[in-house]
Every structure is written in structure tokens, then in C-alpha cells.
Amino acid sequence: LKLYLYGYLNQVQSSRRLEREAGRNIELMWLTGKLAPDFKTIADFRRDNGDAIRAVCRQFVVLCRQIGLLAGGTVAVDGSRFRAVNTRDKNFTPGAIRRRVEQVEASIERYLALLDTADRQEDEVAEMRRDRLTERLARLRQQMRDLKAMERAVAAAPDRQVSLTDPDARAMATNGKGTGLVGYNVQAAVDTKHHLVVAHEVTNVGHDRSQLASMGQQAKEATGADDLTVLADRGYFSGEEVLACDAAGIKAIVPKSLTSSGLKRGFFGKQDFVFDADRDLYVCPAGQELTRGGQRSDREGDVIFYRHLTACSTCELKPRCTPEKLRRIRRWEHEQVIDAMQARLDRMPDAMRVRRQTVEHVFGTIKDWMGRGHFLTRRLPNVGTEMSLHVLAYNLKRAIAILGVPMLMKAMRA
Structure with missing residues (x-):
């Protein structure tokens, strides 16, 4: 493990390069007691001890919590796509x-x-x-x-989808138009105090919509916080995930996805209609009251529709509201959870700036350490172990920068 940690801290991650360094690098000779394992022994250690390596990564987060390096109350969650060994030519959709x-x-x-x-x-x-x-x-x-x-x-x-070189790797879209990669979606929850990674996970799902509750719960367990706030971008917005966070005592702050075609055409959005919970109705921009109409079920639960049967036809604002006969507002049965989250976001207008400053540089740093390359291992469990080594090295370097080597060593011995 010491050999791997030294390698990941110094951008030497491959087992063959570590084999060479162990035989010629004086620092490594001292660190390993002049042991010089061959590349296969080094690679087998990473493959065979994945659970133990991930446990060490979690234990270091516990140490950081114990010595006060974690704020504990707020974490930022984000995901980034990392390339796998599998090339695009060896991926078939x-x-x-x-x-x-x-x-x-x-x-x-x-x-x-x-x-x-x-x-x-x-x-x-x-x-x-x-x-x-x-x-x-x-x-x-x-x-x-x-x-x-x-x-x-x-x-x-x-x-x-079939990938030949790494069967678990998947084709994923990236932000650039017409671009993409074959790889993995790495999730990270980062504490806002000293930007330490408190939880991470490697998935082969190309989107983030189903990751919010899972990462929030992992972060809550890692930080030991009773009251945890999770910041994430709009790619994480999902009513079910926000509801799961609420049930777990986690306060999610995620901007809503702006997917309405009406907004793009200049029509009033749902946010322009005010919900009156006491009277169970919406008040539209023209002051008319939209009452409960039909109801149906979808994959997220029951959905209720609100409308005014007569006012729309004579309303002066109708050209800015809807091209249809009347305007309907859709409300999810657990919409109060989304409303509460929006209220939190309104009270914290800099939430997305804090999120960007906290989590995005973590991925940039790790990718820079990788040489803008790809994961060296294949299959999801092995890639997860490789990412844990990256995260452990990152957190160790952050802790050294904050405390210094003597203080960190003293804390580890204690």
C-alpha cells in the first residue's frame, strides 16, 4: 500500500513503472525496506485487496473528521466522466x-x-x-x-451496449457538442471546509439523476453530521431522489431542470404560478385561481392537474401563457419537498458558486495526475479500487497542505 500511495502521489500509477522505481528510487528503497516486487505482484495486490484499500480510504476520512478538518454540515456533489481502457472503436451501440x-x-x-x-x-x-x-x-x-x-x-x-476490452465500460456523452467517451462516471461528495473528498463511487451509468440520494447518504455517514446539506447541479434534479434525501434527513439544494418547451417560446413558467397550500389551488399571473382538476399516476407517483375552466379564453395574458384552450399546471403529490428545496436555494443564492469552487477542482486535479489519460484497470470493481487510491492520495496531500507532515503524523499515531 505504501508503494501505491507513493506512486499515486507522484503520478506513477502503473505497476510496471512502480516496479522500475522500486529498484532505482532511493525514496522508495527506504519506504519499502529495499523490497523490489515485480509488476505482477504489485498489480495483484491492487486487484486482490480492493475492499481493504477502500476501507483505508474511508478510515482516513474518519481521521480527518476526528481532527476537525471537516465542516460536516455541507458537501458538494458532482460527477465526472473518466476514460476507460476501452476505446470508442471497441464499443458498440x-x-x-x-x-x-x-x-x-x-x-x-x-x-x-x-x-x-x-x-x-x-x-x-x-x-x-x-x-x-x-x-x-x-x-x-x-x-x-x-x-x-x-x-x-x-x-x-x-x-x-457491448464493450470488448472492458465489458463494464459504457459510452457516455460529455459537455462538448458531438463528443463523448467510453468510460465510467465517477461521483464525489466533497466537504466545503477544506475540500476533502468524504465519499466517492464509480458507476457506469452515463447520467447523474439517480445518484443524489446515494451520495448524500454516504456523505452523511462519512461526516457523522445529523444535519447535512448537499449541493448539486441541475443534472442531479429528480423528484424521487430529492424525496429520498428528505426521508434520510438530508437537505438537498439542486436547481430545477428547465425542460419546458413553453419557457423556450416565452410563455409563463410554473414558477410564475403561486401555490396556496391552505386552499389547494394555484394563483396565475393574472390573479385567477386554478383549482384541482384531473389526476393520474406516473413512475414517480400521483400527479394532480390544476386549471380554470373559463378564465383563460378571455384573459389578456393568454398569448404569454398558453397556445391551448386553457392552461394546466402539473403538481406532483410530493411537490412540497421540491418547494422546500427551492426555498432553500432562494435563501442561498451563491449555492452553485460554492458547489463549483468545492468539487470541480478535485476532478481536474485527479485527471491531471492521471496525465489526462485513462484508468489502467478493467471491470467496475477494479476501477473502483483504482479510484480509491486516487482519492486517498488526494486527501492525504490536502491534509499535509493544511496541517503539515509533523501534525498529521502525530494525529495518525494518536
């Missing part, structure tokens, strides 16, 4: 297969046209050209058969 089939079909048509031209020529050069074209056509047809077989494998996969 229905869309990727369709594009590759189209490319191969176009190549086959082009070579058939060239072969037809060569057949009309009788010289020796044309004969050699026909042989080359025939060979290339055979390779393309084999490639087409392979793609058809892969198409069947993708259709049978639970998430309609």
Missing part, C-alpha cells in the same frame, strides 16, 4: 453499428465499381489490380458479417 454498416456498405459499392472497371481492362496491371480489389472486398464482407453478429449481441445486451 445500435447507433454505432448502424454508422459502421453504412460505411462498410459504401466501401463495398466503391470497390465493386472499381472491380467492374478493372474487369473491362485486359492488361497485366489490371489483373493485379483485380486481385487486390477482390482481396479487399473479401475483408469488407467479413467485416460486414462480424458487424451483423455484433448487432445481435448488442440487441441481446440489457442496456443494448
Whole structure:
């Protein structure tokens, strides 16, 4: 473990490089007592002791809590995509297969046209050209058969995706237009006091919407806080997740997702309608009262609709409200939890700035240590262990910067 920690603190993460350094680096010779394990022994240690490595990472967070390095009351949660060993060429989705089939079909048509031209020529050069074209056509047809077989494998996969090098890696979208990667979604909860990572998790789910409650509960357990506030960006917004946080005693602060097409067209948004809980109705921008109408159920629970049956047709604000006959407002049965969260966000207008300052540089630092590269291990459990080593090294470096080596050593001995 000391060998790995030294390596991750000094941007030497591969087992082969650690093997070389252990035999020539004086600092490592002293640290390991002149032990010089081979690369396979080093790699096997990381693979076989994943649970213990993650436990050490958690225990260091406990130490930081005990010596007062954690604020404990507020954490920022975010996720970042990290590349896996698997390249995009070795990842297959229905869309990727369709594009590759189209490319191969176009190549086959082009070579058939060239072969037809060569057949009309009788010289020796044309004969050699026909042989080359025939060979290339055979390779393309084999490639087409392979793609058809892969198409069947993708259709049978639970998430309609297959990665060949690392079966657990998944294609994920990134912020850049038309960009993406094959990798993992790393989640982190970072304390706002000294920016220490209190909880982390590696997933192969390409979005963050289902991660808020899980990360909040892990952060609450790690910090020991009875009253925890979790800051996250709008990518985490989910009514079910906010409700789960509320049930666990966690105060989530997440901006709502602005997905309404009406807002984009300049119509009033739901936030422009004021809900009167005592009378169970909405008051619209024109002062009219929208009362409870129909009700239906969706995957998140019961949804109630509010409307005014007569006022909309004669309202002067209707052109700014709805193109339909009347305006309906949708209210989830647990909407009061969302309203309470919005009130917290209104009272803390700098919440998203605090979130950015707290958590985003953590991912930037770790990616910089990785050399903007990719994970070295394969499969989700092994990648999780690798990330735990990165987080442990990051937290250790932060603690040294805050306390200094003598104070930290004293705290660890105590």
C-alpha cells in the first residue's frame, strides 16, 4: 500500500513503472525496506485487496473528521466522466453499428465499381489490380458479417451496449457538442471546509439523476453530521431522489431542470404560478385561481392537474401563457419537498458558486495526475479500487497542505 500511495502521489500509477522505481528510487528503497516486487505482484495486490484499500480510504476520512478538518454540515456533489481502457472503436451501440454498416456498405459499392472497371481492362496491371480489389472486398464482407453478429449481441445486451476490452465500460456523452467517451462516471461528495473528498463511487451509468440520494447518504455517514446539506447541479434534479434525501434527513439544494418547451417560446413558467397550500389551488399571473382538476399516476407517483375552466379564453395574458384552450399546471403529490428545496436555494443564492469552487477542482486535479489519460484497470470493481487510491492520495496531500507532515503524523499515531 505504501508503494501505491507513493506512486499515486507522484503520478506513477502503473505497476510496471512502480516496479522500475522500486529498484532505482532511493525514496522508495527506504519506504519499502529495499523490497523490489515485480509488476505482477504489485498489480495483484491492487486487484486482490480492493475492499481493504477502500476501507483505508474511508478510515482516513474518519481521521480527518476526528481532527476537525471537516465542516460536516455541507458537501458538494458532482460527477465526472473518466476514460476507460476501452476505446470508442471497441464499443458498440445500435447507433454505432448502424454508422459502421453504412460505411462498410459504401466501401463495398466503391470497390465493386472499381472491380467492374478493372474487369473491362485486359492488361497485366489490371489483373493485379483485380486481385487486390477482390482481396479487399473479401475483408469488407467479413467485416460486414462480424458487424451483423455484433448487432445481435448488442440487441441481446440489457442496456443494448457491448464493450470488448472492458465489458463494464459504457459510452457516455460529455459537455462538448458531438463528443463523448467510453468510460465510467465517477461521483464525489466533497466537504466545503477544506475540500476533502468524504465519499466517492464509480458507476457506469452515463447520467447523474439517480445518484443524489446515494451520495448524500454516504456523505452523511462519512461526516457523522445529523444535519447535512448537499449541493448539486441541475443534472442531479429528480423528484424521487430529492424525496429520498428528505426521508434520510438530508437537505438537498439542486436547481430545477428547465425542460419546458413553453419557457423556450416565452410563455409563463410554473414558477410564475403561486401555490396556496391552505386552499389547494394555484394563483396565475393574472390573479385567477386554478383549482384541482384531473389526476393520474406516473413512475414517480400521483400527479394532480390544476386549471380554470373559463378564465383563460378571455384573459389578456393568454398569448404569454398558453397556445391551448386553457392552461394546466402539473403538481406532483410530493411537490412540497421540491418547494422546500427551492426555498432553500432562494435563501442561498451563491449555492452553485460554492458547489463549483468545492468539487470541480478535485476532478481536474485527479485527471491531471492521471496525465489526462485513462484508468489502467478493467471491470467496475477494479476501477473502483483504482479510484480509491486516487482519492486517498488526494486527501492525504490536502491534509499535509493544511496541517503539515509533523501534525498529521502525530494525529495518525494518536
